[in-house]
Amino acid sequence: MTIELLTGGPRPHRAGAVATTAAYARRGLLKLRRVPEQLVDVTIGPILMLVMFTYVFGGAIAGTTGDYLQFLLPGILVMGVLFTAVQSGVTLQADRSAGVVDRFRSLPGWRAAPLVGAVLADSVRYVATAAIIIVTGLLLGFDAGGGVLGVLAAALLVVVFAFALSWLFTTLGLAVRSAGAVQGIGMMAVFLLVFVSNVFVDPATLPGAVAAFVDVNPISHLVDAVRALLHGEPAGPEVALALAEAAAVTAVFAPLTARLYRR
Amino acid sequence: MTLAIETAGLRKRFGQVSALDGLDLTVERGVVYGLLGPNGAGKTTAVRVLATLLVADDGEARVLGHDVRREAEAVRSRLSLTGQYASVDQDLTGAENLALIGRLLGRSGRGARDRAAELLAAFDLADAAGRPVKHYSGGMRRRLDIAASIVVTPDLLVLDEPTTGLDPRSRADVWRIVRALAAQGTTILLTTQYLEEADALAGRVAVVDHGRVVAEGTPGELKASVGAARLHVRFDDGGTAAAAAGTLRTAFGLEVVHEPGSGTLTAPVDDPERATAMLTELTRRHPPMTGFSLDRPSLDEVFLSLTARQEVPS
Numbered sequence: 001m002t003i004e005l006l007t008g009g010p011r012p013h014r015a016g017a018v019a020t021t022a023a024y025a026r027r028g029l030l031k032l033r034r035v036p037e038q039l040v041d042v043t044i045g046p047i048l049m050l051v052m053f054t055y056v057f058g059g060a061i062a063g064t065t066g067d068y069l070q071f072l073l074p075g076i077l078v079m080g081v082l083f084t085a086v087q088s089g090v091t092l093q094a095d096r097s098a099g100v101v102d103r104f105r106s107l108p109g110w111r112a113a114p115l116v117g118a119v120l121a122d123s124v125r126y127v128a129t130a131a132i133i134i135v136t137g138l139l140l141g142f143d144a145g146g147g148v149l150g151v152l153a154a155a156l157l158v159v160v161f162a163f164a165l166s167w168l169f170t171t172l173g174l175a176v177r178s179a180g181a182v183q184g185i186g187m188m189a190v191f192l193l194v195f196v197s198n199v200f201v202d203p204a205t206l207p208g209a210v211a212a213f214v215d216v217n218p219i220s221h222l223v224d225a226v227r228a229l230l231h232g233e234p235a236g237p238e239v240a241l242a243l244a245e246a247a248a249v250t251a252v253f254a255p256l257t258a259r260l261y262r263r
Numbered sequence: 264m265t266l267a268i269e270t271a272g273l274r275k276r277f278g279q280v281s282a283l284d285g286l287d288l289t290v291e292r293g294v295v296y297g298l299l300g301p302n303g304a305g306k307t308t309a310v311r312v313l314a315t316l317l318v319a320d321d322g323e324a325r326v327l328g329h330d331v332r333r334e335a336e337a338v339r340s341r342l343s344l345t346g347q348y349a350s351v352d353q354d355l356t357g358a359e360n361l362a363l364i365g366r367l368l369g370r371s372g373r374g375a376r377d378r379a380a381e382l383l384a385a386f387d388l389a390d391a392a393g394r395p396v397k398h399y400s401g402g403m404r405r406r407l408d409i410a411a412s413i414v415v416t417p418d419l420l421v422l423d424e425p426t427t428g429l430d431p432r433s434r435a436d437v438w439r440i441v442r443a444l445a446a447q448g449t450t451i452l453l454t455t456q457y458l459e460e461a462d463a464l465a466g467r468v469a470v471v472d473h474g475r476v477v478a479e480g481t482p483g484e485l486k487a488s489v490g491a492a493r494l495h496v497r498f499d500d501g502g503t504a505a506a507a508a509g510t511l512r513t514a515f516g517l518e519v520v521h522e523p524g525s526g527t528l529t530a531p532v533d534d535p536e537r538a539t540a541m542l543t544e545l546t547r548r549h550p551p552m553t554g555f556s557l558d559r560p561s562l563d564e565v566f567l568s569l570t571a572r573q574e575v576p577s
C-alpha cells in the first residue's frame with residue numbers, strides 16, 4: 001500500500017445548498033440504477049391488481065370490463081405511485097442503520113440537503129411507476145379522454161402528491177428501528193387508505209360509516225382529480241383540493257422528518 | 264495555539280445508563296491521541312458529541328476552539344469522523360462514495376472524481392474502485408471509510424475503533440495509514456480497546472472507564488503506573504516453589520507472589536535482563552524448573568488497577 005498524496009490540497013469553498021442537494025439527489029439516482037428491482041417490486045402488485053380486477057370483477061362491478069378499466073385505472077395509478085413513496089422511508093431507515101446518516105450529518109452544509117436530495121431522486125421513481133401503469137392501462141384499452149395533456153397532468157399530480165406523502169414515510173422511517181417495519185407499516189397504511197376509498201368501487205354503494213370515511217379520505221380526493229384529468233372532464237376544484245392536502249402533509253411531516261433526523 | 268479538543272464535565276445519560284459521567288479531555292494539536300477503554304466505556308458517545316452528532320446533557324466541549332453546540336457548523340467543517348461502524352453506502356462503488364463526499368465538501372465534479380481516484384490508489388483500492396461496496400471485505404470497507412474522512416484534509420481526524428473486527432493484515436494497513444496521516448501533521452483522536460494499539464500509535468492516552476478519564480499520560484507513563492511485566496515460574500511441587508520465592512525475595516528484593524501449595528510463582532520484572540539473571544539463579548539453586556513465561560498485565564488488569572486506585576481517596 002502506497003500512502004502518498006494523502007493531503008488533498010487546499011480546502012475547497014463550502015458547497016452551497018443547491019450543490020449539496022443535487023449531490024444527494026445524484027446519489028439517490030445512482031442507487032436506483034444499481035438496484036432497479038426496487039421499481040419492479042412495487043409496481044408488479046398494482047399491475048396484477050389492475051389486470052385481475054378488470055377481468056375478474058370488472059363485468060360484475062361495472063357491467064363490462066371496458067367500463068371498469070375506465071373507472072379503475074386512475075385509482076391503480078394512485079396506488080402504485082404511493083406504494084413507491086413508501087420506499088423513501090425504507091431507504092432512509094436503511095441509511096440510518098448503516099451509519100450513512102451519521103456520515104452525512106457530520107459534514108458541513110445545509111442540514112436538510114440529504115433529505116430533500118433523496119426525496120427528489122425518489123420523484124424519478126414515481127414518474128417511472130406512473131409511466132409503467134399508464135402504458136399498461138393503454139395497452140389494455142384504456143381510453144384517455146383527456147388526451148396527452150390530461151395524462152401528463154394526471155401523472156404530474158400523482159407525483160406531486162407522492163412527493164408530499166413521502167415525508168410521512170421518512171418520518172416513519174426515522175421513528176421505527178428496522179427497514180422491514182417501515183415497509184410493512186407503510187404498505188399496510190397505503191393499502192388500507194386505498195381500499196377504503198373510491199379506487200375500486202363507487203362509494204354510493206357503501207354503508208354509511210364507511211362511505212363517510214371514503215368521503216374525507218384524501219386518497220379519494222386525489223383519485224377524483226386524477227380520474228377527471230384522465231377522462232378529460234373538468235377537474236379544477238378536485239385538483240386544488242388534492243394539492244392543498246399535499247401541501248398540508250408536507251407542512252407537517254417534512255419538518256418532523258428534519259427534526260427526527262437531527263436527533 | 265488553540266487546543267484540538269477541550270472538554271470539561273461532559274455528561275450524557277441514556278435512560279439509566281450514564282454513558283459520559285464528567286469527561287474531561289485536553290488534546291493538543293499535531294498529536295495522535297488515544298482514547299482507551301473497554302466496551303461500554305463511553306468512547307463512541309464522547310466521539311459523537313465531539314462530531315456534533317449528539318448533544319451532551321451537561322458540560323462543555325470545544326473542537327479547535329469552536330463550541331460543539333453553538334458553533335456546530337464550524338466544527339463540522341474542520342473535523343472528520345470515521346465511525347465505529349462503516350458509514351459508506353453499500354450500493355455505491357468505492358469511487359462513487361468518495362466522489363459524493365468530495366462534491367458535498369465543495370469540490371467540482373471533476374475535482375471530486377480525481378481526488379477519489381487518488382485516494383483509492385493510495386489506499387490500495389484502485390482495483391475495486393468500480394465495484395459496489397457491499398462486495399468489499401471488512402478491511403477494504405474500513406480503508407474506504409477512512410479515505411472518505413480525508414477527501415478534504417481535516418484539521419482533526421477522529422477514528423472510532425478503526426481496527427476492531429479486522430484481521431491482522433488489515434489492522435496493520437490501518438496502522439500504517441494512521442502513521443502516515445500523523446506524519447503529515449493531521450491531529451488524530453483514536454479510540455481503541457487495545458492497550459497495544461494505543462501504545463503503538465498514540466503519543467498520549469486517556470484511559471476511559473464508566474464515562475470518566477481514570478488515567479492520562481504517555482503510553483510509557485501508563486504502563487509504568489500499572490506495573491511491569493511479570494515472570495511466572497513453574498516447579499514440580501509447592502515446596503520448591505516456596506523456597507524459590509524466598510530466594511527471589513532476598514536475592515532481588517522483589518515482591519513475589521506465591522500461593523501456599525501452588526507450584527507456580529509470579530514475580531514482577533522491570534527489565535528483561537533482570538529476568539535472565541533471575542532465571543539463572545533459580546535454575547542453579549532450585550532445579551528442576553518445569554517451565555516459565557513472561558507476560559504483561561492484560562488490559563483487564565490495567566483497568567482493574569486503575570479503577571481500584573480511583574476509589575481509594577488520596
Ligand SMILES: Nc1ncnc2c1ncn2[C@@H]1O[C@H](COP(=O)(O)OP(=O)(O)O)[C@@H](O)[C@H]1O
Binds near residue numbers: 282
Ligand atoms: N443510543 C443509546 N441508547 C442507549 N444506551 C446507549 C446508547 N448509546 C450508548 N449507550 C450506552 O452507553 C454506554 C457507553 O456506550 P459507548 O459510548 O458506545 O461505549 P464504547 O464506545 O466505549 O463501547 C454503554 O453502556 C451503552 O450501552
Ligand SMILES: [Mg+2]
Binds near residue numbers: 306307308347423424
Ligand atoms: Mg464504541
